[in-house]
Amino acid sequence: MHENANSLVVLDFETTGLSPNQGDRAIEIGAVRIVNGKVTDKFQSLMNPGFLISRFIEQYTGISNQMLAKVGSCGEVMAEFADFLGDDNLLAHNASFDQKFLDAELNNIARKYSGQFICSLLVSRRINTDAPNHKLGTLIRYKNIPSDGAFHRALFDAEMTAKLWLSMLDDIEEKINHEFVPFSLIQKLSKTAKGDVNKLLAKW
């Protein structure tokens, strides 16, 4: 773990379905790097999964088979992403989903990463207790974060997740009356029962 590293990569995958164990693959990755509370770098690429994607996924993402026919393979793109990621920790909205695709795609090319994941969905459930639900689009509206792009494209969703995250970090900083929120506190918070969240933050 990189307790003192203040560099975090926020990522989002578009995929052919919900489960790499069922043969699903990534078709797009988008990511932004946050350093000291500012977005400093970004990464975006379509990737060809090696088979035709369903009509449902074409409509859901706006990514067509025609678009994917012209782009590099998952292996080529994921190797570039592994270089971009380096040793940074990672954040995603519903991280268990993106983590299983990252693990599967990097495993396919025998690459590894050393960072740890945190999940903006788990943190939101503990911080935004009045939100109508915890979908990414809903939380962006709930936090009054301006957005003028298409959800369900990887870079846009990663950028929105990054903005949501910085907004939630502000809220946590206010609660703990401290300007720096350690990575370990986020990890602890993500596992704390909802009713004990205020207790955890109060004693920090």
Next chain:
DNA sequence: TGCCAGGCCCTCTTTAGGGCCTT
């Protein structure tokens, strides 16, 4: 043939079920 994700989290809970999230 028919089935097919899975982790989190709440509750009418732990010998379980079902909604929420992600594509």
